[in-house]
Amino acid sequence: GQQVQQSPASLVLQEGENAELQCNFSSTATRLQWFYQRPGGSLVSLLSNPSGTKHTGRLTSTTVTKERRGSLHISSSQITDSGTYLCANRQGGSAKLIFGEGTKLTVSS
Amino acid sequence: EAAVTQSPRNKVAVTGGKVTLSCNQTNNHNNMYWYRQDTGHGLRLIHYSYGAGSTEKGDIPDGYKASRPSQENFSLILELATPSQTSVYFCASGDVGYQDTQYFGPGTRLLVL
Numbered sequence: 542g543q544q545v546q547q548s549p550a551s552l553v554l555q556e557g558e559n560a561e562l563q564c565n566f567s568s569t570a571t572r573l574q575w576f577y578q579r580p581g582g583s584l585v586s587l588l589s590n591p592s593g594t595k596h597t598g599r600l601t602s603t604t605v606t607k608e609r610r611g612s613l614h615i616s617s618s619q620i621t622d623s624g625t626y627l628c629a630n631r632q633g634g635s636a637k638l639i640f641g642e643g644t645k646l647t648v649s650s
Numbered sequence: 651e652a653a654v655t656q657s658p659r660n661k662v663a664v665t666g667g668k669v670t671l672s673c674n675q676t677n678n679h680n681n682m683y684w685y686r687q688d689t690g691h692g693l694r695l696i697h698y699s700y701g702a703g704s705t706e707k708g709d710i711p712d713g714y715k716a717s718r719p720s721q722e723n724f725s726l727i728l729e730l731a732t733p734s735q736t737s738v739y740f741c742a743s744g745d746v747g748y749q750d751t752q753y754f755g756p757g758t759r760l761l762v763l
Binding site (some may be wrong): 583585589636638639641 | 681683690691692693694695698700708709740742744746750751752753754755756757
């Protein structure tokens, strides 16, 4: 079945630094999505980006469908950005999302 | 903002007992999902539904049943709970489209002793 792999597994930054999170997927059918999970909490949708580049606030998502990869760039990280970022790809024409294991981001002052 | 609620939020069950996890959504989404999240495995799909009366097997359906009696409600049923089913369970709702996404509930922590 389809696989979604994220890197790095964890990332430690100082406040104000930028973060770059990577996502690689095995299927060419792409509905790449990014979610944020606060420690001990639920998931919140950040961006849905089938292809190209999409911005929202300090987040920039880039999806390169032919290369089966995506990235999430967080500019000027803040302490409140700490948590786990999950990437997910929708499988073929179905309604199923396949999730990566996430990148745990820790931002300190 | 989409609203998905789950009950109970925390549950302790005994091995061999029956557990029912409930999910309600007020978004009028057709699709609903049940996931479990475990360290080292990420988020895995157990069952999902395309609408009232429908249930589909996800990637790890063994030991679980699902029920979708209405557009708003989707239940996950563990007929004979086992310690390996100790996990955090998330329900989600969503529809498929060009900018589709899923909206998640707060999660249920289940401990099977």
